[in-house]
Amino acid sequence: MIKHHPKFELLQSFVDGDLPASLSAAVAIHADMCAQCQKKIALLTDQIAETSFEENFLDRFIVDDEAVDTIDFDKMIEGITESSDIDISETKVKKSIEFANKTYNLPTVLNNIILGKTAHIGKLSRTRLELQEDEIHTSLLHIEPGGGVPQHTHKGFELTLLLDGSFHDEHGEYVKGDFIMLDGSHTHNPISAEGCLCYTVANDALHFTQGINKLLNPIGAFIY
Amino acid sequence: MQTNLLSRVTSDKPIHMSEKINHPQLCAWLSAVANTRDKVSFTHLFKFFGPKIQSIARGKFPNEAQANEVVQETMSNVWRKAHLFDKDKGAATTWVYTVMRNVTFDMLRKIKGNKEDNLSDDIWPLAESMVCESESFDDHLENKQLLSVLEQLPEAQQAVVKGFYFMEMSQEQLAVHLNLPLGTIKSRLRLALSKLKVQLGEDND
CATH class of the missing domain: 2.60.120.10 (Jelly Rolls)
Structure with a gap:
């Protein structure tokens, strides 16, 4: 039975995408073998996603943020939806x-x-x-x-x-x-x-x- | 054995979902993009996620253009990969977050080390992976080891060995190809092989 797990801080950074590739891969490999950590990671991901995309109360008071103007969303949407191609996920090869x-x-x-x-x-x-x-x-x-x-x-x-x-x-x-x-x-x-x-x-x-x-x-x- | 981090989650609807996000609505839009390539739904998704992704990316990237690239990349992946989203396996926010985090991770890695290996979708898969086919990491021991030993040979001998064993040319073809007499090819090959034998040990023939 698996007894040694990544500690919480490491899982958190993994979910945030802040670990180097070497350690990210290690946590992912471990989680594939460990239902317990897999569950924790899923919870952390739900939480960070939730807080990332929550309407921030303060957002409503930021009226003109210059940065937001530098990007033409409508044009971007048009460009993206121009092509109806989808990504067919490749079957994973077992090496x-x-x-x-x-x-x-x-x-x-x-x-x-x-x-x-x-x-x-x-x-x-x-x-x-x-x-x-x-x-x-x-x-x-x-x-x-x-x-x-x-x-x-x-x-x-x-x-x-x-x-x-x-x-x-x-x-x-x-x-x-x-x-x-x-x-x-x-x-x-x-x-x-x-x-x-x-x-x-x-x-x-x-x-x-x-x-x-x-x-x-x-x-x-x-x-x- | 391989499972997906996102997929195991859900049966026990984990956390308390914020009132501030209309999850069923996001989920419906994402499904409409997946099923009918619905541009109106995509526009709604973009208006919801786009500015948030942009402000998150601005915290991670030194310049504005890169932050915009994260928005562009993330949202085009949402458009092109929406069919990978499985509403029974998790919230739309979680899925889009994964797409954004993966784009960010690959871009940061690219900026830092000029590496364009795009590892993120292997580390954090966007969907349950399909059937696996088998493939060996191309003969890593023999070929690589052999190659490193080969590199120690004089160039003229290397060319002959590589042509003969790796490109499977005949000695006659090699003679034509390298513009050398057949006898020279044969003697170079013999010479090279005797050196290789010493390097690799007798039982590798």
């Missing part, structure tokens, strides 16, 4: 991806995001999602059975959304659909016994904390 000879179906949310090259280190494989969001890096991270990421912390935030399989760390077991947001105050050492595929978003390299693992800090950069 899949292969890691370590296993095929995974990808969430359709990711359909139009370009995938970069896949890089491998030991039991980890990472495919970059080319979202071009500066310091925010988004990837698909695959861990083969028995693999893991050495004890590390985060300088920024690290979101892990489990798309398939499971992993565990000091804090417990995580399953498909879990939305795990960590920041610099967390240290963990995730291990996947059966293997897993994660959607990850991070805004800084991971930082390995323990003794010999410090030598692995290049892996931190690899995962980020």
Whole structure:
């Protein structure tokens, strides 16, 4: 069962359209797997829509707003309705991806995001999602059975959304659909016994904390 | 597995609907646009939503032209996609809000990073998605990996390998195409393949 959800503020920003694409996609993927969050999002959307389009009491007193004059609504209406074309919604294609000879179906949310090259280190494989969001890096991270990421912390935030399989760390077991947001105050050492595929978003390299693992800090950069 | 955020909502009519908005009326107009391409109803919708969208967009975009573009884009999507609105699944305001938010999101992304990937309708679908067909993310491991290794070969050898394996030209065709003796094509191909073998490992043949 899914135990980890986006917190309220994140859902709110998601609905407002204020999150970067990487995190928006993550919330959407999670909500597709989580009826509870889906319902919250629907409620928030109804509410924001309602308040956005309410006749504002104050509006009636704004008589001449110059800006409103800069746009010729009648002309716009005419232009739009000139064509009777409708948009036929395309059928959504289900895309899949292969890691370590296993095929995974990808969430359709990711359909139009370009995938970069896949890089491998030991039991980890990472495919970059080319979202071009500066310091925010988004990837698909695959861990083969028995693999893991050495004890590390985060300088920024690290979101892990489990798309398939499971992993565990000091804090417990995580399953498909879990939305795990960590920041610099967390240290963990995730291990996947059966293997897993994660959607990850991070805004800084991971930082390995323990003794010999410090030598692995290049892996931190690899995962980020 | 894929479901639509908007569609799950409704059975339990969620929030208290404001008295300030005539929901049944908006819904009727939107349905008339969807069913009969009714311009009068569209004009009513435009008069209701247009100015509000404009003032919201002015809060998000630095200049007036961009705010107007949001109005233009949102309302043309309403015109062209009204058939995707399902009155049993939610309010007209919610649907138009989704259209506006999506237009805004794609435009902001375009302005910030010059990205024109229009991801919003994947993130916030306007309607329940239809049957899914399957498609693999075009052989991402093999081809991409192969390509990156290929790029390390000298240009002359690259051309031969790409022509032979990717464009499926025969060695004879390649000789004509590249204006080279057949023997040169053959030796370049052999040379390239032996290098690739080293790079990719013996079991990739």
